[in-house]
Amino acid sequence: MRGTDSHTPGTAAPKRRRLGSVEVLAAVLIALLIFRAPLASVLSTPRMQTWTTVFVSVMVQATPFLVFGVVLSAVIAVFVPRSFWAKALPKHPALAVPVASCAGVILPGCECGSVPIAGSLIRRGVTPAAALAFLLAAPAINPIVLTATAVAFPNDPEMVVARGVASIVVAMLMGWLWLRLGKAEWIRLPHRPELDDLSRWRAFWAACRHDIVHAGGFLVLGAMAAATINVLVPESVLQRVADRPVLAVIALAGLAVLLSICSEADAFVAASLSQFSLTARLAFLVVGPMVDLKLISMQAGVFGRRFAFRFAPATFVTAIVVAAGIGWVLL
Incomplete structure (x- = not known):
């Protein structure tokens, strides 16, 4: 006799329905309604008000640039042919790195937008380095960013030059370091909609929806972590x-x-830390747009955790060394 758990030939096993974002959102809204009274008392405490302020400020600063990056990423994925990148960048990967680094000058945006753009570039055949x-x-x-830095440091115009030079040096060094030590299996781009079977505009909107949900979720996690640590770190530590x-x-x-501050706003925070030297504040400005909590979270979501947990620490160390050296020379 056959077991009772066997399936009749030719019949498909029933598929289990997975919870989607709509169901999760509905559950969260219901929970907020049920527990609104205790939540209101908790949120009224000074620590929670500070946490909420930091979280909202990070999200408000980052979201417009994330949307800009997602839209540009979708344009690259759908409307730009692969042959364009073969012509725009040098064929030798080592030469493509400085050209790609300098291309950042013409694209206004912050780190939130650069992550999906970089992922789209790799999908279009650009060398990962x-x-x-x-x-x-x-x-x-x-x-x-450079204009904001000039406004934040009106009496120290050399800060703009130092930030630009140090940042582009770090970018090129990390690109060349990836060529030397990076492995292709460390990058695992998430599954994307099959764009080739859709019309261009439908593929464009499909790519936008996918990247907003995917990268936006990790942005929220990073902003929550940044707000939590911001509340826990006492201000007296800075003075000591x-x-x-x-x-x-x-x-x-x-x-x-x-702190995970958007690169368009971090110069004003650095300028307010007047008790620190210009070199220390330069390190703040160089490291922030390259390695912060929300950026690490987004890199893990777009490129995979194996990539993020290797690339972020290496970038952090390189940025500190370069910023200290450039600061010692120029500042």
């Missing part, structure tokens, strides 16, 4: 390390990772 160099350079050397040059550079670099 060049795409990663663009990912690091674009948020730090575009005209909006400001007078120690080496420790000050490392501390502000670490602070940039924790």
Whole structure:
């Protein structure tokens, strides 16, 4: 006799329905309605108000540029032919890295937008080293960021030059380092809709929807982590390390990772940290657009955790060393 759990030949096993974003959102809204009274009392505490302020500010700063990056990523994926990149970038990967780094000058945006763009570039056949160099350079050397830095440091115009030079040097070094040590299996781009079977505009909107949901979710996680750490780190810690040059550079670099401030706004935060040296504040400005909590989360979502957990620490160390060296020379 056959077991009772066997299936009749030719009949498909019933598929289990997976929870989607709509169901999760409905559950969250219902929970908020049920527990609105205790939640209101918790959110009224000073710590939670600070947490909420930081979280909302990170999201408000980052979301427009994330949308810009997603739209540009969809344009690259759908409307730009693969042959364009073969013509626009040098064929030799080592030469493509500095060209891709300099391309960040013409694309105003922050790190939130550069992640999906870099992923789309790799899908279109660009060598990963060049795409990663663009990912690091674009948020730090575009005209909006450099202009904001000039406004934030009106009495220190050399800060603009130092930020631009240090950022592009780090981007090129990391691109070349990937050529030397990087492995293709470390990058696992998420499954994308099959765009070739759709009309161009339908494929464009499908790509936008996919990247907004995918990258946006990791942006929220990163913003939550940044807000949590921002509340837990006491302000007195900054004062105790400001007078120690080496420790000050490392501390502000670490602070940039924790605060996760958008590159268009971080210069004003750095300018307010007047107790620190210009070199320490340069480290803050160089590290922030390349390595922060929300960026690491988004890189893990777009390129895979194996990539993010290797690329982010290497970038962090390289950015600190380069910023310290450039700061010692120019500042």
